[in-house]
Amino acid sequence: MPYNFTTIEKKWQQYWLEHKSFRALEPDEAPDAPKAYVLDMFPYPSGAGLHVGHPEGYTATDIVSRYLRMRGHNVLHPMGWDAFGLPAEQYAIKNNVHPAETTRKNIETFKRQIRMLGLSYDWDREIDTTDPEYYRWTQWIFLQMFNSYFDPIDQKAKPIGHLINELQNENLVVGPDGSVRINPTQEGLEEIAGEVRVERLWRELTPIEQQDVIDGQRLAYMDEVPVNWCPGLGTVLANEEVIDGKSEVGGYPVERRPMRQWMLRITAYADRLLNDLDTLDWPEPLKEMQRNWIGRSEGAHVDFEIAPPDENVRRTDAAWGEPNDGGNVDLSVTVFTTRPDTLYGATYMVLAPEHPLVDRITPSAHRETVEAYRTQCAARSERDRMAEAKEKTGVFIGAYAINPVNGERIPIYIADYVLMGYGTGAIMAVPAHDERDFEFAKKFKLPIIAVVMPDETWLRAEAPFPDADPISLATAYVENPGSFKKAFTGVGVAINSPAINGLPTPQAKARMIDKLEEDETGHRAITYKLRDWLFSRQRYWGEPFPILLDSEGNAVAVHEADLPVTLPAVADFKPTGTPEPPLSKATEWVTVSREGRTFTRETNTMPQWAGSCWYYLRFIDPHNKHRFVDPVKERYWMPVDLYVGGVEHAVLHLLYSRFWHKVLFDLEYVSTPEPFQRLVNQGLILGETEYHVFETEQGQPVSLGDVRDVDEEATETGVRMVAHDRRTGAKLIGRRLKEEEVEKVGDGYRLRSNPEIRVDARSFKMSKSRGNVVNPDTIVQDYGADTFRLYEMYMGPLEAQKPWNTRDIVGMSRFLNSVWRNIIGGDEEAPVPGTRAVDAPIPDALDRQMHRTIKKVAEDITGMRFNTAIAELIKLNNEMGKLPAIPRPLAEDFTLMLAPFAPHIAEEIWQRLGHDRSLARHPFPAYDEAKLTKSTMELPVQVNGKLRDKITVAADADEASILRTATSAPGIQQWVNGKSIKKQIYVPKKLVNLVVG
């Protein structure tokens, strides 16, 4: 008779809520308890409700939280809603419901589902990012960024007032591009003799220039950047949402157009975001993803002078194009390279099509072709450019640059394989030693000069002829590297490079940089792939910016006292059809008068990620009306000790919130440089394994070996598998098979009805269109929350990707029923519930096992190895089942150990064992070291590494006697007789290995 999980689970969920069993104590309430901040990535409450992936991570942190509470920790374990975002808004537009309404309903559903799992959240700390009381502080943090700059001296954020001081004191100066840098001469710029002065002092600027410098340094700033604008949808789209120049949704054309957008200066933090990864206890692959995303490259900036387009044309001639600078300014292009050692091999230069210098240096004869090419590039989105990456395109612009190391005139091209957004938007092309340059040079018949000698293996592999003679290989490479199959991009020895000949690549790089710095034609430089974060969206359902714009479009901060800037409750939140955000239609809201002047509000909103950048701080002090978080509480709780969530946020949320946190740290609002000390990624739960046979249109099955290009294809009703016949190329359709139609033979699955035919077996990501989504509601209804929790934790390692298998759930259900039967016994409906617990000592063997289990379960919970912890509990329960009655201490300790995993049934058993208080804060059982060992031990004995017998010896026996016992063991004789024992190995308490020969 199964226990009644429905009643029991409802009862205890209500009990926990009423008693606030999981309330996190304030710092002064728990002066002696160690703190633990255990956090889940809070969900976006979508309309679909919870899927089985959510409870995986939530149960894991719940087990850890419950365990730590039982170990006397003061645990902060909160839950909230990341509720701003596009899906609610799309749904709202389609169905004409206000997004606030859908969001409210979705949160309700999520909350009900999460509560039904019995998770030990402190519900008094629930937060919702769309609540004005929450987003006032999101806006407040934005204002801190708006009012801060990144100080180049101390490499940290500081209030903007400090910037003005430093400029006035001339510790900082202004560069020609308006950037701020450290004053290169402490005495003043006039000291740089004979040089063209590029930096300017604060006092040399006009007030308007001064304001521009300030605005240009803010961590939150406005800038004109090219975006994907889709007039059909009336919004900008991310690159991922654009396919073949059309919108993914609706197929409307998309244009690239520059728009004035809010940006956050995350690039200033690139180095710290990179370096501090080393201090974090995060999965290495995830750190690697962030490292790649930041993409730090070391190399050099090299300046190339621009030569006149023709020997006979002077720089002042009209052929230079506009503006005419009178010949007084040197025209030069700076390139970034990671291989300065290949500078002698630079045979041409490539600029990004959008490079600003192109207009100035293209002679009139080439204007038309250049413009045509630029238009062609602009019409294509970044994504298309990547898709067509195989074929190199570009045009010669009619100008030349001078290679600074050898004075060679090299032609300048524009090509879209050079990106304006990376490095300087210009490269020196070294076709012999760069794949892309190699391809481009071959297509445009440009010279290829070898300047690095590859090793012989490479030469032999890539040579155009099968010659094996090393000398002729090397000669051939020097004479004609273009005839080889590809460019040599590895490290070798410098050749054809007078300044560095004979040097291995690393030294050659260093020497070349030194030379460039001596000649003042270049310097050491570091570049990042990371770009500043485009932070504004033309949407309704997001946080409004706390920004006013004056008549010139200059941004002014809203006073802190006027926060929050609430989202106006408009009826019309649909896109305007122009780049104007929907909020611009809220005319009353938009116009603001302040101090006698009229302003308009910024009508863009913040992106989905804003609210999640700092929510972990608000959980610490969710009801504070005066600060975003109280500093005393912040110091107590931070950092987050354990953070669990999916890997999909690796370079989004997890990078963004580290960045915000560092800004807050620099401004001394938080006490730790990093927010999340330990992070664990839960693996994806896939749908049940599916079997497909591929068939021709006539229904003829084709074996998997004769099939190629297996893929998925969307249909009106869902998704199907498709493939092509390897020989005929005919299209094949996958037919889903029932499990019993399939059998495993050898290394694959075959049709039971026709073993000739091999079939496809795999699991897919759960998706609505595939129809393989499992709803947690059903599982909880059929088996109960405790069984559901156990099943998800027992599936395998938390981090691993693993397929769902409903059939397996019954195992956990049986386990809990068996526990119930063992400790409680027969009828749980009895008026005075009895138990099978008796006051008797635990039998020795079982006592040892119990102590081993306590040790193992405790270690496994800390190490997040829940599957093996549960296996251990099952084993102990199986042993308990063999007893006529359960000794009370065993029943109690077992129940306490089970509690973090299956809290409802554990509480119920605990109560029936005669306790009138929840076990939530009852001490977790402790194990006795002395009970872990036996007086005798069993040792395996190997001969030549193969197991041949086992011996039983005293636990404290010495090595000599153990070896004596081992060599004389009965099962060993036949293997050593007539042979000499060459070596005896005894691994203490592990095994004996005899080497004979």
Added chain:
RNA sequence: GCCCCCGUGGCGGAACGGCAGACGCUACGGACUUAAAAUCCGUUGGCCCGCAAGGGCCGUGUGGGUUCGAAUCCCACCGGGGGCACCA
């Protein structure tokens, strides 16, 4: 193309360089039942010898290596998954 992770029974998965397959599922056999389901008990990597008790051989994607000893460490290859992708 580059980077990262992973290949163990019919399935999910255990195993500080030291007894491979813990634990669960499935399947099979048995008990209970008029019967079925549910439940409970037993067996369950493959091959071979033996009536049996028992014993032997082979086995962690493939091939090599290090080691007294390798699923575990190293090299190469094959297969799967993920990330980045014209990043100079």
